[in-house]
Amino acid sequence: EEYGKLLSGSDIAEKIQTSLCDQVQKFKLHHSCFTPQLAIVQVGARKDSNTYIRMKMKAAEKIGIIATHFCLPSTTNQTELLKTISHLNLNPSVHGIIVQMPLDSANMIDSTLITDSVIPNKDVDGLNTINQGKLAVGDLASGFLPCTPNGCMELIRRTGILIEGSKAVVVGRSKIVGTPTAELLKWHNATVTICHSKTKNLPEVIADADILVVGIGQPNMVKGDWIKPGAVVIDCGINSLPDTKRSTGYRLVGDVDFEKARKRASWITPVPGGVGPMTVTMLMKNTVFAALKSTLGNKV
Ligand code: NDP
Numbered sequence: 001e002e003y004g005k006l007l008s009g010s011d012i013a014e015k016i017q018t019s020l021c022d023q024v025q026k027f028k029l030h031h032s033c034f035t036p037q038l039a040i041v042q043v044g045a046r047k048d049s050n051t052y053i054r055m056k057m058k059a060a061e062k063i064g065i066i067a068t069h070f071c072l073p074s075t076t077n078q079t080e081l082l083k084t085i086s087h088l089n090l091n092p093s094v095h096g097i098i099v100q101m102p103l104d105s106a107n108m109i110d111s112t113l114i115t116d117s118v119i120p121n122k123d124v125d126g127l128n129t130i131n132q133g134k135l136a137v138g139d140l141a142s143g144f145l146p147c148t149p150n151g152c153m154e155l156i157r158r159t160g161i162l163i164e165g166s167k168a169v170v171v172g173r174s175k176i177v178g179t180p181t182a183e184l185l186k187w188h189n190a191t192v193t194i195c196h197s198k199t200k201n202l203p204e205v206i207a208d209a210d211i212l213v214v215g216i217g218q219p220n221m222v223k224g225d226w227i228k229p230g231a232v233v234i235d236c237g238i239n240s241l242p243d244t245k246r247s248t249g250y251r252l253v254g255d256v257d258f259e260k261a262r263k264r265a266s267w268i269t270p271v272p273g274g275v276g277p278m279t280v281t282m283l284m285k286n287t288v289f290a291a292l293k294s295t296l297g298n299k300v
Contacts (some may be wrong), residue, residue: 003230004262005153007269013277016154020281020288023062027292036065036291038096038124038283039088043081044104046075053100059280065287066095077107082117089119095294096124096287101176123292124286126150127175134182138187144286149181151278152213152234154187159232159267161211164189166276169209171202171255172223177215177236185211213256224260234266236275237264262273 028034038054051259053069060067070084081099088097096119103109112129120130126146130249134143156163168190172178185192195205203226206212214222215236227233237255254271262268269275 002173003264004235004251005267007159007232007234007274008154008268009151009278011159013281016281017059017099017284018060019296020284022065024288025294028064031295034291036063036096036287037094037269038065038067038098038287039070039094040100041070041072041081041084041088042100042104043072043076043109045071046102046104049100049102050103054093055276055280056098059284063284063288065232065284065291074104074106075114076105076109078109078113080113081105082108085111085114085117088123089117092242092294093105095122097122098125098283098285120144122290124283124290126180126286133178134176135187136198138182140187141275144290145184145282146176147282147286148177148215148236148275148279149184150282150285151275152181152230152236153184154233154282155234155269155275155278156211161232161266163211166190166209166210167193168211168213169193169206169213170213171199171206172215172217172236176283178213179214181213182234185213216254216255217254218259220255222256224257224262225263227264229264230266231264232262234275235269235271236277237271263290 042049057067058256069260101111104113116128119127120128123131123144131143168179168185170182173194173196182194184190193205195202206226207228209228209231211232214236217237219241221240228251233256235254235256239252239253241253252272260289
């Protein structure tokens with residue numbers, strides 16, 4: 001068996017984006033008014049959020065999705081934010097709505113309330129309670145799948161590994177990454193172990209994994225020699241470390257010690273260029289799907 005093959009999210013994302021673009025163009029031939037539209041709502045101006053939004057806007061443009069960025073000042077309160085979302089919910093030309101998290105507001109805003117205020121059929125982030133509930137009980141078709149987990153699944157599928165019956169370990173149990181990724185693996189018939197900050201003997205648990213997905217936000221925490229030889233390793237972490245050799249002054253690393261892990265994994269995602277571009281692409285896929293659904297009803 002060959003070890004250390006690079007699972008390039010950038011390359012796969014590029015291919016999926018090209019095919020989404022084709023799909024939009026073809027659909028336009030028969031429905032000339034068809035233009036998928038995504039609303040991106042931001043409160044404040046966090047630098048990392050600005051970067052993520054820029055990447056989303058760029059991908060949307062490439063595919064033929066109109067992405068509109070609603071920049072609300074950091075003085076925005078909860079009522080005002082809910083009002084903005086409610087307008088977008090009611091606007092029939094808007095097919096997808098995302099609220100960029102974390103909110104950068106001077107006021108107390110309940111972020112779960114905000115995520116849940118997006119109407120489920122426009123919740124292209126797949127993060128509201130209705131869509132998360134569907135996923136938890138195995139309905140993977142009628143709602144929207146969350147973007148990072150769906151991107152991870154797509155990466156795993158491309159390796160050709162048999163997911164059914166495999167042992168999968170997910171490290172991290174957040175609402176955005178760990179929990180929905182574990183649900184997806186579970187419904188693809190892997191046997192899933194979920195780890196978190198209270199897990200004992202993490203290295204031993206990880207050593208059993210045929211498929212390892214890590215999303216913890218701890219730079220290089222998962223060591224190379226914990227990994228089962230031949231495992232597929234998906235690293236969701238995006239951590240910036242100071243680096244004086246770079247003009248930016250920092251570099252991005254994942255949650256897995258990439259160089260050492262690479263020697264044991266069959267396939268491994270790099271950071272950057274792994275899960276990140278897949279997340280953006282799955283958001284675009286959900287938006288195109290939302291637009292198709294609103295045009296065709298439930299015939300999609
Ligand atoms: P959270 O901080 O919300 O969750 C982190 C999870 O990891 C928690 O469940 C926590 O456990 C667990 N954890 C933390 N430290 C350890 C440890 N030492 N051992 C075991 N488990 C631990 O983070 P997110 O899920 O939002 O993000 C995780 C990472 O993924 C970050 O680096 C983030 O930047 C990145 N990310 C990347 C995206 C992409 O598009 N590629 C999208 C979203 C996030 P507990 O529950 O016990 O606290």
